[in-house]
Structure formats: C-alpha cells, structure tokens
Amino acid sequence: MKIALASDHGAFELKESIKKHLEEKGIAYEDFGCYSKESVDYPRFAYIAAKAVADGTCDYGVICCTTGLGVSMAANKVKGIRAAVCTNEMLAEMTRRHNNANVLCMGQNVVSFELANTLVDIFLATPFEGGRHQRRVDLLTDIENGAAL
Ligand code: RB5
Numbered sequence: 001m002k003i004a005l006a007s008d009h010g011a012f013e014l015k016e017s018i019k020k021h022l023e024e025k026g027i028a029y030e031d032f033g034c035y036s037k038e039s040v041d042y043p044r045f046a047y048i049a050a051k052a053v054a055d056g057t058c059d060y061g062v063i064c065c066t067t068g069l070g071v072s073m074a075a076n077k078v079k080g081i082r083a084a085v086c087t088n089e090m091l092a093e094m095t096r097r098h099n100n101a102n103v104l105c106m107g108q109n110v111v112s113f114e115l116a117n118t119l120v121d122i123f124l125a126t127p128f129e130g131g132r133h134q135r136r137v138d139l140l141t142d143i144e145n146g147a148a149l
Contacts, residue, residue: 001027001028001059001060001124002028002029002030002057002058002059003022003027003028003029003030003058003059003060003061003062003124004029004030004032004049004050004052004053004057004058004060004061004062004063004103005018005019005022005029005030005031005032005049005061005062005063006031006032006033006034006045006046006048006049006061006063006064006071007033007034007042007045007063007064007065007071007108008034008040008041008042008045008064008065008066008070008071009034009036009037009038009039009040010042010065010066010067010108010109011064011065011066011106011107011108012034012035012036012037013037013108013113014064014106014108014111014113014116015031015064017113017116017117018062018064018116018117018120019031021117021120022120025121027124029058030052030057030058032045032048032049032052033045033048042065042070042071042074043070043071043074045063045071046063046065046070046071046072046074046075047074047075047077047078049061049063049075049103050063050074050075050078050081050083050103051078053078053080053081053102053103054078054079054080054081059102060102060103060104060123060124061075061081061083061102061103061104062103062104062105062106062120062123063075063083063103063104063105064105064106064107064108064116065105065107065108066107066108066109067085067107067109067110068085068086068087068105068106068107068110069085069105069107071083071105072084072085072103072105075103075105079144080102080144081102081103082095082099082100082101082102082103082137082140083101083102083103083104083105084099084101084103084104084105085105085106085107086104086105086106086119086123087106087107087110087111088115088119089118089119089122091119092104092118092119092122092123092126093122093123093126095123096122096123096126096127096128097126097127097128097129097133098129098133098136099133099137099140100128100133100134100137101123104119104120104123106119
C-alpha cells in the first residue's frame with residue numbers, strides 16, 4: 001500500500017506528523033508537498049496528490065490544509081477521486097464503508113495531530129462494504145461522467 005500525501009502551508013506540520021506516523025507503521029508514502037510553511041496555493045498540492053491516486057500510482061491519499069475543506073474541493077474535481085473531510089472516527093470509518101472514499105482530507109486547525117493519526121489508521125484499515133453502496137458509488141461516477149440522474 002502506498003499513500004499520496006500533500007498539504008498546503010496551513011497543514012505542513014500536520015503532514016509532517018502524519019509522515020512520521022506512517023513511517024512508524026511501515027506504510028509507504030509519497031510526499032507531494034508542500035515542503036515548508038511558506039504560503040502556497042492548496043489546489044496545486046491537492047491536485048497532484050489526487051492525480052497520483054486516480055492514476056493508480058498511490059492507493060489512497062491523505063491531503064490536508066487549514067480546514068480540510070479547500071483540498072477536498074480540489075481533490076474531488078479530479079476524475080475518479082472520492083475525497084472526504086473527516087473530523088472524527090465515525091466519519092473516517094463510514095466514508096470508507098459506504099462511499100469507498102479514496103482520499104482522506106483533514107484540517108490542521110480542526111483535528112489534533114493524535115486524532116489525525118487515528119483517522120488515518122481507521123481510514124486505511126476499513127473496507128468498502130460494496131452491495132447497495134456500490135450502486136450509489138457508481139452513480140457518483142455517472143455524475144462525474146456528465147450523466148443526468
Ligand atoms: C490557507 O490560508 C487556507 O485557506 C487553506 O489552508 C485551506 O484551509 C482552504 O480551504
């Protein structure tokens with residue numbers, strides 16, 4: 001398993017903390033930036049990490065900004081991406097079980113570093129349930145492809 005990591009300046013420290021956590025767990029990752037606390041534009045970093053998930057280079061993405069909101073909007077514009085902002089354990093679990101989310105978004109000003117690590121663990125460990133949820137996820141893909149539902 002390989003994780004695409006990215007953040008803007010507003011979550012640079014959170015990304016670094018998540019990197020350390022993944023290293024401790026022996027989980028491979030690629031860090032798509034940013035690489036300092038210098039101000040940058042979050043869509044660029046969310047995009048490049050989301051693309052790595054969409055093209056199969058990475059299995060999942062963990063993308064952070066100050067709130068988690070901007071990066072989720074950017075990531076969700078990449079075809080094949082289902083990005084979810086998670087702020088608690090239930091959301092991290094349910095977005096895998098029901099939405100087959102492939103990108104976890106978090107905000108450095110929203111979750112503690114400790115909670116973020118827990119959400120990463122839950123997100124990566126929880127399987128998609130499939131069944132009726134597959135039909136709904138397929139409908140998301142239909143919307144992405146311009147279908148009228
Ligand atoms: C950057 O100031 C901030 O807007 C960004 O980190 C993010 O929270 C946007 O949604």
